[in-house]
Amino acid sequence: MGIDRQSLAAEFLNMLPSDCVIYRQEELIPFECDGLSAYRKVPLIVLLPYTVEQVELVLKYCHRQKIPVVARGAGTGLSGGALPHEEGVLLSLARLNKIVEVDSENRLARVQPGVRNLAVSEAAKPYGLYYAPDPSSQIACSIGGNVAENAGGVHCLKYGLTLHNVVQVTLITIDGERLTFGSTGLDGPGLDLLTLITGSEGMLGLVVEVVVKLLPIPERQQVALAAFDDVEIAGKAVAEIIAKGILPAGLEMMDNLSLRAAEDFVHAGYPTDAAAILLCEVDGSEDEVSEEIMRVRQILLDSGAREVRTAEDETERMRFWAGRKNAFPAVGRLAPDYYCMDGTIPRNQLGKVLTMIGEMSEKFGLPCANVFHAGDGNLHPLILYDANNEGELEKAEEFGGEILELCVAVGGTITGEHGVGIEKINQMCAQFPDPELETFHAVKAVFDPHNLLNPGKAIPTLARCAEFGAMHVHAGKLRFPELERF
Amino acid sequence: MSVDQDQSTQLQSSIKDALAEQSSLRLIGSGSKDFYGRELGPQSVLDLSGNRGIVSYEPTELVITARGGTPLEEIEAALEAQGQMLPFEPPHFDDKGTIGGAIAAGLSGPRRPWGGSPRDLLLGIKLLDGQGRIMSFGGQVMKNVAGYDISRLMAGAMGTLGVLLEVSIKVLPKPVEEHTLLVDRDPDAATSLIGAMIADSQPITASYSLADKQAIRLACSHQRLGTIRSRYGLQESTESTGFWQQLRDHKLDFFQQPKTLWRLSLKPTSPLELTEPCLQEWSGGLRWLYSERPAAEIRNLVERQGGHAIQFRNGDRSGDIFHPLHPRIAGIQQGLKAVFDPHGLFNPGRHYANY
Numbered sequence: 001m002g003i004d005r006q007s008l009a010a011e012f013l014n015m016l017p018s019d020c021v022i023y024r025q026e027e028l029i030p031f032e033c034d035g036l037s038a039y040r041k042v043p044l045i046v047l048l049p050y051t052v053e054q055v056e057l058v059l060k061y062c063h064r065q066k067i068p069v070v071a072r073g074a075g076t077g078l079s080g081g082a083l084p085h086e087e088g089v090l091l092s093l094a095r096l097n098k099i100v101e102v103d104s105e106n107r108l109a110r111v112q113p114g115v116r117n118l119a120v121s122e123a124a125k126p127y128g129l130y131y132a133p134d135p136s137s138q139i140a141c142s143i144g145g146n147v148a149e150n151a152g153g154v155h156c157l158k159y160g161l162t163l164h165n166v167v168q169v170t171l172i173t174i175d176g177e178r179l180t181f182g183s184t185g186l187d188g189p190g191l192d193l194l195t196l197i198t199g200s201e202g203m204l205g206l207v208v209e210v211v212v213k214l215l216p217i218p219e220r221q222q223v224a225l226a227a228f229d230d231v232e233i234a235g236k237a238v239a240e241i242i243a244k245g246i247l248p249a250g251l252e253m254m255d256n257l258s259l260r261a262a263e264d265f266v267h268a269g270y271p272t273d274a275a276a277i278l279l280c281e282v283d284g285s286e287d288e289v290s291e292e293i294m295r296v297r298q299i300l301l302d303s304g305a306r307e308v309r310t311a312e313d314e315t316e317r318m319r320f321w322a323g324r325k326n327a328f329p330a331v332g333r334l335a336p337d338y339y340c341m342d343g344t345i346p347r348n349q350l351g352k353v354l355t356m357i358g359e360m361s362e363k364f365g366l367p368c369a370n371v372f373h374a375g376d377g378n379l380h381p382l383i384l385y386d387a388n389n390e391g392e393l394e395k396a397e398e399f400g401g402e403i404l405e406l407c408v409a410v411g412g413t414i415t416g417e418h419g420v421g422i423e424k425i426n427q428m429c430a431q432f433p434d435p436e437l438e439t440f441h442a443v444k445a446v447f448d449p450h451n452l453l454n455p456g457k458a459i460p461t462l463a464r465c466a467e468f469g470a471m472h473v474h475a476g477k478l479r480f481p482e483l484e485r486f
Numbered sequence: 487m488s489v490d491q492d493q494s495t496q497l498q499s500s501i502k503d504a505l506a507e508q509s510s511l512r513l514i515g516s517g518s519k520d521f522y523g524r525e526l527g528p529q530s531v532l533d534l535s536g537n538r539g540i541v542s543y544e545p546t547e548l549v550i551t552a553r554g555g556t557p558l559e560e561i562e563a564a565l566e567a568q569g570q571m572l573p574f575e576p577p578h579f580d581d582k583g584t585i586g587g588a589i590a591a592g593l594s595g596p597r598r599p600w601g602g603s604p605r606d607l608l609l610g611i612k613l614l615d616g617q618g619r620i621m622s623f624g625g626q627v628m629k630n631v632a633g634y635d636i637s638r639l640m641a642g643a644m645g646t647l648g649v650l651l652e653v654s655i656k657v658l659p660k661p662v663e664e665h666t667l668l669v670d671r672d673p674d675a676a677t678s679l680i681g682a683m684i685a686d687s688q689p690i691t692a693s694y695s696l697a698d699k700q701a702i703r704l705a706c707s708h709q710r711l712g713t714i715r716s717r718y719g720l721q722e723s724t725e726s727t728g729f730w731q732q733l734r735d736h737k738l739d740f741f742q743q744p745k746t747l748w749r750l751s752l753k754p755t756s757p758l759e760l761t762e763p764c765l766q767e768w769s770g771g772l773r774w775l776y777s778e779r780p781a782a783e784i785r786n787l788v789e790r791q792g793g794h795a796i797q798f799r800n801g802d803r804s805g806d807i808f809h810p811l812h813p814r815i816a817g818i819q820q821g822l823k824a825v826f827d828p829h830g831l832f833n834p835g836r837h838y839a840n841y
Binding site: 105106107108128149150152156157160161163164173177179180181183184185186187188189190191192193195196198199200204216218219239240242243245246247284285287288344345346347348373376377378411412413414415416417418419420424428431432433435436439440442443444446447458459 | 547621627635685812822
């Protein structure tokens, strides 16, 4: 790599307004990590363009000079997807933050990538509409990042992921061409390339405009809180709700450690002696909700809930949810550091997986709180540790890695909504054999033949996997040999 | 009745034979959508109908996994027995169709705006690619962001990227009751009334509009239907729910014309300056048009509104059937074809010429 910081800054200062180019060491430090602060790298330079045309100029230049480009949205990502490249440009899209249009008749909003998730719903509210995906970082995270990660939230079972709620994206290719994928109708021509772009972690192009689907704000929402003496019984209650034909808007589970932490933090009114609680929300018209919440209550009681409460009023409903939505920071108060995992498992494996996580927790000597999007099988174990204790971060990472490999072994996946980034790149080797990984690399090469966009993220090289495999196959045995492989 | 059978190994060797002979293959399930797409030259047929059977179905997981050749009818019967359904309501042309074909064609029925499309509901696949490799992408869980979403890319790819040996699909509870209401208004007033009902979150699951007949399907109890009827001043139709099935399968009289049938996909409120009548579904998002106008004229009209047009049935099938692509996007598509099918084995030219 020949180019130095000063001469690169001079090039970009010719191209962009001076406040778009950040190159002094002390000013670069705030950009050295995203939401996964355990990984840090100082980029060669940070660019903060104001316009799509400026993004095009930057990419054309980087393409010509073969300079790596890492895109960054709000920097709230939890897998290190926006971890800078030491010899590359960190391209922040935060200033592309306009809501271009709200089309209330067709229930669509056209927004720039730097628009915050919650701001879309705020802009749609006067029309009685909202944007459904609600990752817990929704106050801060931006739509561009949501597209890059295919972000989820607590309402995915009924309303889907980002990919179900984005109809069109405009993308700048690595060589600076502006292309539109998807359609404002219900389908587009040719291969559905939007499916590849959503969740591609900034590896295929830079998203500069997004058209999202808006939904009518439901007339009423109501939530039931059920307490259980046994986590496994809570898991069975989830299956029972689904079996009875109910599709809740939200269905969340918290184990004892996480619910106690949340109760201490926000006083949500959770029963602190319960082994687990379930929050089940239904939404729709007034009469529909009244009818359905009574059914939910009965199913929960019949499935062995010790106690079921429905929110008395909107304030109590918000309080029940506040506990869940603040679960991560609440658990964060229990230890100096926590490490948030993001596996997905078939729901019927929940009991087994939680028992095994409990055993691992003892083995590693680190506590683990579990928060679970029970409706869609997305599990967030939060491993508590203290980075100031020698070797504890490494232990937490190894514990986390084992959890993810367990998720794969029971037929699930290493990441449900946070992305692979740099964090889970080794576990990709556990999930995918070589031909699949080769295919991913070949797909990337179609969009980015010189591997300039977010290089080294999301898809491990086969060499890396060979090395990782050698480390992890002890005495010729895979982990969890007792489990049937899927 | 054929028996359940995993034919991946046989199909894999057929691919290897074709590679050795440098021939190409026409993929066929039940053949119900043979009419769809561009005309193919003489080709060996790769019959996928024997690779069939439900591999796993756990109603409480809301996922079904089946081999590509499994008849839609068989899948729907299994789901029905558990009070569930394929939310995209796939068409059964000629009363046939396989699940692999339904995904590959990417077509949805009247429920699509409310239930989702094949790409929305496809969770995972086992793919046999053009090098004879068997690979798995996605899985059986709803949230999965590990690696690029290769499975969903297969929905609507017309079998040009590989053989769908197995598919895992999200299923949903089937409404206990559905009813049809007639919207007795002139077309414009009906469209805006349906729009208002959607904005009010009424449980609409299908819409139909042709000339002076407008109808909607609602998933609700009879009691609730009464409330909705009086709120919006609507009449219950004497039409049975079978009407929607006929619409889905193109069995209505409208679909029996000998002319060229166009499928237009647009933003629901987009105006189209046409004198021919359009049958509309999806509250205006999908329009069926019989017309002998030149293809370019129809495509231009639709494209100006940000939509796209497919020459669905009849007419000359040697030119463009699917909407022409931006040259760079066509290039990306070609690049992806080379990743999955580098020797051009599968359905060459059926989706786009030279692809």
